[in-house]
Amino acid sequence: MGHTCHVCGKSRPNEAFSAKGHRIHVCNKCRPYTKTQEYQLARMRDEIYNYLHQKNISKKNQKRLAELCQSTSMDVAELAQLVLEVSRIRSHKRKRIGMLRAKHPALFRRLIDAGLIFPDDVEENAWDESSPDDNAEEDNFDWDLPIDEEHV
């Protein structure tokens, strides 16, 4: 019974993992690679991507994203900045893509250019107006509707 190394993707026996390697699922052969900047940056990009695709971007996540914005890697800093902007507009994932497309087309475009969202995501999520949990968590949603109309 072994483990799959998430760097090389190979399934290896327990002996191929050190104690620390076990925890991060990296086999001994790949351990040196985890010390490289290339690996560290790839992990940060994954992290940023995951924030965007999880259900909600929390305040804690935002704090972390703000830290990542300070990265000396322009690439990572730019991605973190984009996701941070998105989280400030709409921290919940639901309806986010359709909303960004409608209300923040420039930011929407940058997300696609950066590879953070894909045209497939847009097809799937842009018109999810009738998703089952449609009535939940609406308080957090700012459509910028003219409030005055309600009082006419």
Ligand SMILES: [Zn+2]
């Ligand atoms: Zn490996």
